[in-house]
Amino acid sequence: MDKIKCPVCNKNLKTITYENQEVDFCQTCGGVWFDKGELMGVVDGLLSKDLVDSESVEEAYRKKAVSSKDIDIFQRCCPRCKVRLEVFNFSYDSNVFLDRCPSCLGIWADKDEWVAIAKYIKGNPEVDKLAEALASEFKEPLKLIGNISRVAAVIVSLFYLVAASVMIGLEGFLRVLMILVLPLACIFFGEHMGKVTGTWFGISLARPIITKPTPGFVLAIGGWLVLLTPLFAYIAQILAEM
Ligand SMILES: [Zn+2]
Ligand SMILES: [Zn+2]
Known part of the structure; x- marks a missing residue:
């Protein structure tokens, strides 16, 4: 498969295996491209091995300060389909903003955002x-x-x-x-x-x-x-x- 490029830095992403999922990692900005379904695979892996701590109150508050407007400063495009990525708030109220491709349903997560998702799920088992x-x-x-x-x-x-x-x-x-x-x-x-x-x-x-x-x-x-x-x-x- 062709190398895909980071939607932020435009550098080639490196395919790595993380929690039994092959994901595409940017060595420059630390972001990760997850093809459809891969993000939850990684999050499930982290949670099942108890590799994440619950979200601290500080972290929860820090995230609340972020709005999708702050993140959507420049246009990011799907590394596979080249269509514009849509910003969405994971689970509506996590305030972890991810970019999703409306076409292939792949997800771009900036550095450590997938860990934030795992922490959010651990703190909100409901x-x-x-x-x-x-x-x-x-x-x-x-x-x-x-x-x-x-x-x-x-x-x-x-x-x-x-x-x-x-x-x-x-x-x-x-x-x-x-x-x-x-x-x-x-x-x-x-x-x-x-x-x-x-x-x-x-x-x-x-x-x-x-x-x-x-x-x-x-x-x-x-x-x-x-x-x-x-x-x-x-x-x-x-x-x-x-
Ligand atoms: Zn990058
Ligand atoms: Zn796509």
Whole structure:
């Protein structure tokens, strides 16, 4: 890969391995270019080995004095895409201002800013907990709904099968069984077809915060519509006869 240049000094960056991540380091200004996801890899490495102290009060106050305006004195461009980097406040209130590429989602951190991020997360474990809690909160009810839906589908299907056997006999039973295969497959396996995906925490960092329903969820709803159609038709018929 071509050497990429420091967005501040315009000198070639040196690829180094830091906390098991290959990052591009500027030997002149001490800044580091992190490709997408690498920053959180480094921060996780630092935190798991307990290599950072919690942020001191002094440090927190010193950072508060910095605004994005002070930092954005000159234009910095993505060393890979050449588009202008956007300044953002990590986790909205850390007052660690990083530069992110809107195109490749790489992040430029000035000297020791990634350590400031690690310190911020260590001093604010709720940042991580919040992300985890939200992720599981969105996942658990979906799982529960899925299980209730499966049990209910079996009960409805058994009802159809018994009704068909009683009213039409074996032929009715077999016909209903064939009709039930497709909606039941959708309800039982629809959700497995799309894996749960996470969006990114903060603005572009590798923490799942929200999981969204997948097309499998839609398939299960479709299955239910098919499954309930005869029941609705039957109810409509009874109502019409009344
Ligand atoms: Zn530099
Ligand atoms: Zn870029």
